Amino acid sequence: MFNLFNLLTNKNKIWDFDGGIHPPEMKLQSSQTPLRYAPLPEELIIPLQQHIGPEGELLVKAGDKVLKGQPLTRGSGRTVPVHASTSGMITAIEPHVTAHPSGLKELCIRLLPDGKDQWCEQVKTADYSSLDADTLLQRIHAAGIAGLGGAGFPTAAKLRGGGHINTLIINAAECEPYITADDRLMQEHAGEIIEGIRILVHLLKPKQVLIGIEDNKPEAIQALNLALLGDKSITVRVIPTKYPSGGAKQLTKILTGKEVPSGGRSSDIGILMQNIGTVMAIKRAIIDGEPLIERVVTLTGEAISSPGNFWARLGTPVNFLLQQAGFIPQSEQMVVMGGPLMGFTLPDLNVPIVKISNCILAPSVQEMEPKTAEEACIRCGLCVDACPAGLLPQQLYWFSRGQEHEKARNHNLFDCIECGACAYVCPSNIPLVQYYRQEKAEIRTIDAENRRAAEAKLRFEAKQARMDREKLAREERHKKAAVQVGSEDKSAVQAALARAKEKQSSAGETITVQAGQLPDNAAAIAARKARKEQLRARQAEKQPANTITPADATPVENAEDPRKAALAAAIARAKAKKAAQAQPEPAPVQEAPPAVSEEADPRKAAVAAAIARVKAKKAAQEKQETLTE
Structure with a gap:
């Protein structure tokens, strides 16, 4: 009962958020004239990336002819396609300056219109209720729809992650000064907007649907109420005008009293938010079969003679669009894409209109504040009072200047919505938002490098583990492939070992030489002969059986003829005898005839002969000495 009472009493309750400012609205310049259609330019420049996420894969090449609405790229997930804004021919695909404060070039498709504006085949569905959720999401993605409120987040990915949604919020606040694109869209196309909301209700099935709109748009409020025709499932909530009430977290707090947690998303608390322009694009994609190829852009500022809101094809150069509104450039003229608080100065007027381009502001010199030099922070605390996110802007400023990245992160730098309220109230003219953007970019770069390093480490460790596994597997294969030694091989090895031992033992034998006799070489000769016989036997075994040895073939022997x-040996003995006879009265030397073996070694025979000569000479000398005495 108590919960029901709270539900009834809080049904139309409006909460407030901390901070915020009330700058001059400056909306009447462009909100009083109806929507106009900008003509086709001579050339369309269509960037491949017009959303948060990577660019899609090209489907066309230079020289191709395309039709209006034909996809030019292909993507999935957070990569949404871009389409031809009209029929014509692709003249080039090359880098071009795009709508970014850096002024860097991005890959763009140059399209030369043929003037026919001929549509490609369209898939229209009058009864969207017959389509399931997957089909609806697929068509929304194929239409290339991204958030038109300025964030550019892929709509299909956002809706796909919005399960268990209790509250669907349609953001119609449009709180920034000068911008009136959503205001005129609601005044003139309220019926289509409500139809798009009903498609989202069919897709998400939320318990309540709230349209949040500021009280400075009475005509738009009236148009929405008329389009609802008493439909109680959708509620229009009028909120006080305060900047930045159009922020996602701020509008959630205003309409529900709930706060999105730091670092979280609105879907974490069962809430999903879509912009008015995005809802309109969803209706046209599902029911009319039209992809996102145009949007409403506010052209305003005192340098424009005929300000207003235009339907502009995506890819239209800003300079061409400004000419349709009577742009009169002045000295030191600046042109801002977006509002005066969250927008950025264009580096080149030839940049194209993209999906997130909601306003082109061309102020006069008197309309904008004079440029003043940045001064030192005096710690007045005005930025803290103005911050709608409850942050400490002056601390974030010091951390950003000192490159104290972790301190800036810990002070919730990424909760900053870059609304510019702090810079608006700063008496020292410090461009605080620029410092915050630069610090965010540096932290993202550091995080990306750390991720790459971690991924490289994981790849290295995975490679090492794979190499270790391959090494173990290779060793296992080698073990399995090894052939065990057979019995015959074992016997052959044993025989070889025996021969080696025998040879070693025979080589180590000593030859005994008796005095007055030749050395006995019979044992060595016999061993050598045995080895030769074994060698001949092994060679005979190795010869093929069918090999026939000629009868007159003589085996080659290493030894000399005995x-x-x-x-x-006989010659040596004769020489020794002759030498002995040459001495005076040589005494006959009795010599034991050497036993010459049939297999005598010539070297040993020579040694024996030399020994015999020495002995004969020595005997002759002894005899001579005896005679002398």
């Missing part, structure tokens, strides 16, 4: 050895 007859030659015997002859050499």
Whole structure:
């Protein structure tokens, strides 16, 4: 009962948010004239990236002819496609300056209109209730719809992540000065807007739907109420005019009293928000089969003779669009895309209109505040009072200047919505928002580098683990592939070892030489002969069975002929005997005839002969000495 009482009493309650400012509205310049259609320019410049997220994959090339509404890129997830704003021919695909404060070039498609403005095939659905959620989301994505309120977040991705939504909020606040695009859109197309809201209700099935609109738009409020025709499922909530009540977190607080947690999203508390222009684009995509190829743009400022709101094709150069409103450039003329608080000065007037371009402001020199030099912060605290996010702008300013990134992050820098309220009230003329944007960019760059380093480390560790696995697998394969030694191989190895031992033992034998006799080489000769026989036997075993050895073939022997050895020994003995006879009265030397083996080694025979000569000479000398005495 108590919850029901709270529901009834809080049904139309409006909450307030902290901070905020009340700058001059300056909306009457452009809100009093009906919407106008800008003509086709001589050339359309269509950037591939007009949303938050990566650019899509090109589907066309230079020289291709395209039709109005034909997709030029393809994407999925947070990559939404872009479409041809009219029929014509692709003349080039090249970098061009786009709507960004940096003035950097981005890849763009140059389209030369043929003047026919011929549509491609369109898929229209009068009864959207017959389509399921997946089909609706697919068509919204294929239409290239991104948030038209200025954020540019892909709408299909936002809706797909909006499960369990209790409250659907339609943002019609349009709180920034000068901008009246949504105001005129609601005044002239309220019926289509309500139809788009009903498509979202069918898709999300929320418990309540709220349209938040500031009280400075009475004509738009009246048009919405007439379009609802007593429909109680959608409620128009009129809120006080205060900047920045159009911020997502601020409007959520105003309409529901709930606060989005720091670092979180509105969907975390069961709330989803869409802009008026985005809802209109959804209706045209589902029911009319039209992709997002045009939008309403406010052209205002004292440098424009005929300010107002124009339906402009995406890709229309800003300079061409300004000419349709009677742009009269002045000395030191500046042109701002967006409002005076959240917008940025265009680096070039040839930049194209994109999906997030809601206003082109061309103020006179008198209309804008004179440029003043930035002075030191006096810590007055006015920025703290004005901040709608409850932050400490002066602390964030010091952290940003000192590049104390972690301190800036811990002080919730990323909760800053860059509304410009702090810079508006700063008496020192400090461009606080510029410092915050630069600090955010630096932190994002550092985070991206850290992510790349972490990913590289993971890849390295994964590679090392893979190499270790491959090494173990390779070793296992080698073990399995190894052939075990067979019995025959074992016997062959044993025989080789035995021969090696025998050779070593025979090499280590000593030859005993008795006095007055030749060395006995019989054992060594016998061992050598045995080895030769074994070698011949092994060679015979290795020869193929079908090999026939000629009868007259003589085996090659390493040793000399034993007859030659015997002859050499006889010659040596004869020489020794002759030398002994040459001495005076040589005594006969009795010599034991050497036993010459059939297999005598010639080297040993020569050694024996030399020994015999030495002995004979020594005997002759001894005899001579005896005779002398």
